[in-house]
Amino acid sequence: MTIPFVDLKTQYQALKPQIHERINRVLEHGQYIMGPEVQELEEKLAAYTGAKHCITVASGTEALLISLMALGIKPGDEVITTPFTFVATAEVIVLLGAKPVFVDIEPDTCNINASKIEEKITSKTKAIMPVSLYGQPADMDEINAIAARNGNIPVIEDAAQSFGAEYKGMKSSNLSTIGCTSFFPSKPLGCYGDGGAIFTNDDLIAQACKEIRVHGQSARYVHTRVGVGGRMDTLQCAIVLAKLERFDWEIEQRIKIGQRYTQMFLSSGASNTLAFAPVKIRPVRTSVYAQYTLICPDRAAIQSKLKQANIPTAIHYPVPLNEQAAYRQLCCPDCTPIASRIAKQVISLPMAPDLTVSQQEAIVACLTQ
Numbered sequence: 117m118t119i120p121f122v123d124l125k126t127q128y129q130a131l132k133p134q135i136h137e138r139i140n141r142v143l144e145h146g147q148y149i150m151g152p153e154v155q156e157l158e159e160k161l162a163a164y165t166g167a168k169h170c171i172t173v174a175s176g177t178e179a180l181l182i183s184l185m186a187l188g189i190k191p192g193d194e195v196i197t198t199p200f201t202f203v204a205t206a207e208v209i210v211l212l213g214a215k216p217v218f219v220d221i222e223p224d225t226c227n228i229n230a231s232k233i234e235e236k237i238t239s240k241t242k243a244i245m246p247v248s249l250y251g252q253p254a255d256m257d258e259i260n261a262i263a264a265r266n267g268n269i270p271v272i273e274d275a276a277q278s279f280g281a282e283y284k285g286m287k288s289s290n291l292s293t294i295g296c297t298s299f300f301p302s303k304p305l306g307c308y309g310d311g312g313a314i315f316t317n318d319d320l321i322a323q324a325c326k327e328i329r330v331h332g333q334s335a336r337y338v339h340t341r342v343g344v345g346g347r348m349d350t351l352q353c354a355i356v357l358a359k360l361e362r363f364d365w366e367i368e369q370r371i372k373i374g375q376r377y378t379q380m381f382l383s384s385g386a387s388n389t390l391a392f393a394p395v396k397i398r399p400v401r402t403s404v405y406a407q408y409t410l411i412c413p414d415r416a417a418i419q420s421k422l423k424q425a426n427i428p429t430a431i432h433y434p435v436p437l438n439e440q441a442a443y444r445q446l447c448c449p450d451c452t453p454i455a456s457r458i459a460k461q462v463i464s465l466p467m468a469p470d471l472t473v474s475q476q477e478a479i480v481a482c483l484t485q
């Protein structure tokens with residue numbers, strides 16, 4: 117049995133007529149840039165999350181960059197974030213000349229430890245950027261409360277991995293001042309290239325993001341501010357629109373499959389004997405399991421067992437950002453010992469809405485027998 121790490125082919129087969137119809141429609145009308153599908157997608161995603169505004173952009177990275185630009189982040193400013201994330205989270209801060217201030221993570225969820233944020237706030241702190249890692253929001257109530265009592269610091273949720281997840285019944289991307297997601301193909305809601313979106317309830321921020329996305333234009337050839345070329349292609353929007361038809365079912369499946377993995381591991385007792393534990397999902401939150409991840413002190417043993425059985429795995433992420441050459445001068449790894457340790461212990465298993473029970477049984481059996 118061949119098990120893909122992420123199964124985009126089965127999804128494509130299931131949605132083939134809708135995807136082709138949507139693509140053909142764009143080819144017929146020919147409005148490849150800012151065509152009608154862009155607005156249609158923005159309206160549907162805003163309604164889905166409950167946010168007032170959705171602004172589609174060229175990628176998740178661009179969503180983060182444009183959001184920081186809309187907040188006016190400039191050289192010398194500080195942005196609090198986690199070192200245990202994909203590099204884009206910190207990269208965009210540094211690109212603007214600001215400084216990422218890394219706060220350590222919780223050892224069981226791998227998300228930023230909210231209780232350690234306040235001690236890092238200074239007069240230079242201009243934003244807090246938690247990441248909803250592996251598909252589960254961080255402790256957003258606590259983070260929003262810290263931001264509010266320290267002068268209403270804007271909070272940007274990096275929701276690149278968590279679109280569709282919930283926190284106290286609210287959708288990820290609509291949990292703070294701004295939410296940013298990614299439509300990278302392997303994300304829970306993916307397109308067939310690059311894409312992303314910004315969500316906010318703030319009219320001024322939304323207007324700024326819209327202008328920055330198109331080179332800072334407030335009207336044609338009127339450049340009110342410095343911007344970027346950050347639009348999402350009409351074709352990619354059309355693909356996401358087609359995929360939305362199956363998205364609710366896919367989210368249900370992801371949650372079911374993630375919970376089933378955990379149940380299977382717990383009932384086998386293997387997480388005790390083999391000494392690994394699934395990343396913890398806190399009450400009143402859901403994870404959409406962009407990754408299903410185990411924490412295991414002896415990762416090499418688990419990795420080689422799965423490799424021998426031809427089961428693909430991945431490591432998200434092997435090195436915290438403050439140990440990477442480009443970022444280590446910003447903060448020493450001693451400041452974030454949990455991230456340092458966890459980076460050596462995580463391993464992600466195959467996950468897709470179309471993962472079958474027998475595929476899952478084979479994966480679990482490999483680790484528990």
Ligand SMILES: Cc1ncc(COP(=O)(O)O)c(C=O)c1O
Pocket residue numbers: 175176177178201202204205247274276277298299300310311312
């Ligand atoms: C946490 C996180 N932030 C940002 C990004 C960047 O998204 P994109 O690849 O769409 O630029 C990703 C995705 O790779 C991510 O996982």
